[in-house]
Amino acid sequence: EELHFKCRNGLYPRSDKQRTHVPDDKVDWKIPFNDYKPVYYTSASVLKKPEWADDEAIKESSPKWNALDGNIDRRSHQGHYELEEGLPRNPIGRTGVSGRGCLGRWGPNHAADPIVTRWKMEGKSHMQKGKKNILQFIAIQRKDNKEWAVPGGMVDPGEAVSETLIREFGEEALNLLDVSAQEKKKFEADLKEFFMRKGELIYKGYVDDPRNTDNAWMETVAMNFHDEEGTGVAKFALHAGSDAEGVKWMDVDSSLQLYASHRDFIKKTAELRKAYWS
Numbered sequence: 001e002e003l004h005f006k007c008r009n010g011l012y013p014r015s016d017k018q019r020t021h022v023p024d025d026k027v028d029w030k031i032p033f034n035d036y037k038p039v040y041y042t043s044a045s046v047l048k049k050p051e052w053a054d055d056e057a058i059k060e061s062s063p064k065w066n067a068l069d070g071n072i073d074r075r076s077h078q079g080h081y082e083l084e085e086g087l088p089r090n091p092i093g094r095t096g097v098s099g100r101g102c103l104g105r106w107g108p109n110h111a112a113d114p115i116v117t118r119w120k121m122e123g124k125s126h127m128q129k130g131k132k133n134i135l136q137f138i139a140i141q142r143k144d145n146k147e148w149a150v151p152g153g154m155v156d157p158g159e160a161v162s163e164t165l166i167r168e169f170g171e172e173a174l175n176l177l178d179v180s181a182q183e184k185k186k187f188e189a190d191l192k193e194f195f196m197r198k199g200e201l202i203y204k205g206y207v208d209d210p211r212n213t214d215n216a217w218m219e220t221v222a223m224n225f226h227d228e229e230g231t232g233v234a235k236f237a238l239h240a241g242s243d244a245e246g247v248k249w250m251d252v253d254s255s256l257q258l259y260a261s262h263r264d265f266i267k268k269t270a271e272l273r274k275a276y277w278s
């Protein structure tokens, strides 16, 4: 059985809420945990109901759980999720927090993660370790907790995942939110061209994100866009933007420490590309 770790025990991010302790053997909902009383937390900004958030009293409007609800996708990549007292229940198990924390949607909150890779070169030759080529990926440093991560973000209502992948890469790794419309146009053509090449699916499903709760959790589609010759992405000057405060090409190996489940995504990408890992 899969377990989650980063959304269990300790403080809930950006809050003073202590998660109720959930031991490894009590994560699974099927295991009785009689005195389980998760602390309730939904952040003030979510309660204000910005456009990306659901209503706190969502039950009253009978949303379509496990379905496409208007343009809000309430389906899980994990399959059917259960409801408890009319609210979605985390498909992996207990987290020690009920409510939504700082996530906007009850149930799955959908994201997309673009994993852009190239080979590490020294002039015209591949740099190697253990007779395998070293892969590099574009990493961003998150503003919220300073952790390094894939430049991913939330899928907007009605947006296609293929669009989210390009948009978030543009915002976080190239800072396209801050350039003139004219410059943006120029970038967008190059971006589209690069992302149109075949992306490989690396992972689709639940993310062990520190913001997850018993009733709200992150899911993603992570795709690898690999630049074999190093000529396609060379056009992009990296500038951190949006919710990123740093951006760089990062060498891939087993010592990586990344946000949420991102290390797993990079490990899978290294396997796919037959790159050095350890």
Ligand code: RP5
Pocket (backbone or CB within 6 Å): 111, 112, 113, 149, 150, 151, 152, 153, 154, 207, 209, 218, 219, 220, 243, 260
């Ligand atoms: C992670 O949160 C996903 O894998 C994605 O990278 C990210 C999306 O959230 P924000 O970057 O918009 O905070 O779970």
Ligand code: MG
Pocket (backbone or CB within 6 Å): 152, 153, 154, 168, 171, 172, 242, 243
């Ligand atoms: Mg973003």
Ligand code: MG
Pocket (backbone or CB within 6 Å): 151, 152, 153, 154, 172, 243
């Ligand atoms: Mg992001």
